[in-house]
Amino acid sequence: MRRRSLLLAALPAGLVTVAGCGDDKSASGKAGASPSPSSAPPPKIVEGPLPAVTAGTKFGEKPTIAKGPGEPSKNLAVKTLIAGKGRPVAENDFIEANYLGQIWSTGKVFDNSYDRGQPLLMQLAQGTIIDGWRYALVGKKVGSRIEIAVPPAYGYGKSGQPQAGIKGTDTLVFVIDLIEAFNSRSSAHGKPVAQSDPALPKVGTNTDGKAPKVTVPKTAPPAKLVSAYVLEGDGAPVKADQTVLCQFQGLVWDSGKTFQQTYGSGRLSQFSVQQMEQTVKGLAQGLTGKKVGSRVLIVVPPELGYGDNPPSGGVIKKGATLVFTVDILAAM
Template sequence: MMKKTLSWAALAVLATFSLAACSSNLPQSGATEQSGTTQSAPSDAAPTVDRSGEGNFPAVTGGFGEKPTISAGEGEAPAVVSAKTLVEGDGKVVGENDFVLVNYAGVLWDGTPFDSSFERGEPIAFSLNGVIPGWKYGLAEQKVGDRVELVIPAQWGYGEQGTQNIPGGSTLVFVVDILQSVDPVDNSAVKDAKPVDAQLPAGVTVEGALGEEPTVTYAKADTPAAEGFTVLAEGKGAAITDKDYVVYQVKGALQGSDTPPPATWEQAQILQPGAAPLAGKTVGSRLLYINPGNEQQLASAAVIDVLAVMSLP
C-alpha cells in the first residue's frame, strides 16, 4: 500500500503510480522496451476521427451505467478512429487536455475482452494527455453523460508491439461512459478563493497572486516546522471527501537548498480518492504543506492549489 505522506515530490508522482496500479490495461501512451530494443510507440499525431456513427461498429447492448456486452466485429475493421454516441449526454464538451472520470470496457475486434472498469466495480480518472491517441481524440469533443463506442486501429492504439494481453496490430473496441470532465487550465476556483492571514512556519515565504505560479522559499530555522497544512486561501467550493479524485497544481521548495524542485506547476496532477490527507479542505483552496523530512530526505514546503474534484458515485 502506498504511503500517504505528501511531500512536494510525492505530490508530483503519486497520481501516476496510484492510477496505473488501478488498471494495468488502462490505455496509457508511451513506448515499451523489450530485449534492450525500444519499440515504436503509437503515433502521437492527431488522428482523423469519424464521428458519423455510420462506420463498421460491433453491436453493443446495455444502457449508460450498465456493464455493456460487446459483440465481435464483422468484416473489415475501420481504418480510422471511429466514435459512435450510443447514449447522448447533456454535460460539458470534453476538451483534448481534460481530466476525465469514466467507466469503460475494452475488447479486441474478435470480441475477446481484455479490460473493464465495470468488472472492477469502480470508475477511474486520468488525463487525456496520458492515454493512447485513439482515446484522447476519440473522447475529446464528446459530452459528459455520453456513452461512446470507440473503434481504434492499431496505429492509434498499441501499434505493432502490443502490450500485455493485447497482441500487436490489434484493433481495439471500447465502450466508455463519460461521467465527469475537468479542464486543468481552469483555475477560476483558486482565483475566487478568500485569502487567509495565516502565520507561516518559520523560514517559509510564499509570494504570488492567487491563480498564478507562486514563489516558494524555505530557509533553515532554529525550530523545525511540524508536518501539516496551513490554509493560505480558502476556496468557496465543495469540501473534499475520501471519494474524490483531486485535480491540483503544486510548487515546492527544499529547506536550505538552492536546488530547484521538479517543475510540476505547468502540468496539473491528479490524486486518487484517499491518496492524500486533503479531506475537509475545499475546492479552490491554496494550501501550504510542510514535510519535516528525515535523515535521508530534506524538509520541504509545497504550495498546493486545489483546482477541482471528480467524485466517485
C-alpha cells in the same frame, strides 16, 4: 496495490511530475512511453460500423457490448451515445473517465474500470494514451458516453498487447463515460472555510485557475504539520496509495518566496502520494485524507520537508519551513 489499466500507459510519478495541458500549445506530452505507433497519420473518423450496447445503457453504468457485426472499418469509428453538456475536451487535457474495452471479433472484455470502482485519470496526449482515444475524444463534451472502434494502427499496431490478449490484427471496441476534464485553468471549487487562526498563512479563494494569494504572518512558523481546508470539496478523501492531479504552489515561510508552482505555467502536477512520502513527507501526509475538489493549506516543518538537505541552488535553505497550497483536482 491498486490495479492499473491494462490498455493505457502507466501514470507518471515523482516528486512533482509536471505535464502539459490543453491550453499550452508548446507542451510535448512526454509523460510516458506511447503504447501506439507514432508514425501513423491522423485517422479518418467514421460513424461505424459499431456493435450495439445491449445492457447498461445509462451514463455511469457498466455496459454490455455485442460482438462486432461483420468486418470492422479500417478507419476510426466514433459515435456519441449520450451527449454531455460539459465543456469540450481539448488535446493535452487530463480526462477522468470510466470505460470498458473488448475485442471486436470475439466480444472478449480485456479491461474495464467499472469493476475496479475507480475511473481512469490520464492525459489525452501523444505518448500517454493510445491514439484511438486521443483522436476520438478531442472535442467531445464532459458528461458524454462515447463508443469507438479502434483499428490496430491506432491501438497497439502489429505487436498487439499479449498480456491483455490483444493480437496485432485486433480492432478494439470501447464505451467511454467522460466524467471530467482538467487543464491549467482548472481550480478547486469547494466551499470556502473560515481562516481564523492569525498564526497561519491566509490563502485566497479565487477559482479562476490563477495562483491564490498567500500572506504569511510575520511570526514564528508552527512546530507541527498543519493541513487545513481553504476550499472544502465534496469528493472522496485522498488515500495514501493514490496518484493525485493538482494545481499547487510552494513557498518558503521566512522569505515568502515561491520556489515552485503550476498556476500560470500552462501545466498541472501529477504525482504519487507514496513517492511524495519519500521526498516531502509533510506534503504527502497533509494531502492524505483531504477531499478531492478541495484547496488545502499545508505548512511543513523542516523535519517533514527537506530538513538539512534542501535542493541546491534554490530559495529553500537548511531548516526551512515550507508552505503549500494545493488544489486537489482528481485522484486515482
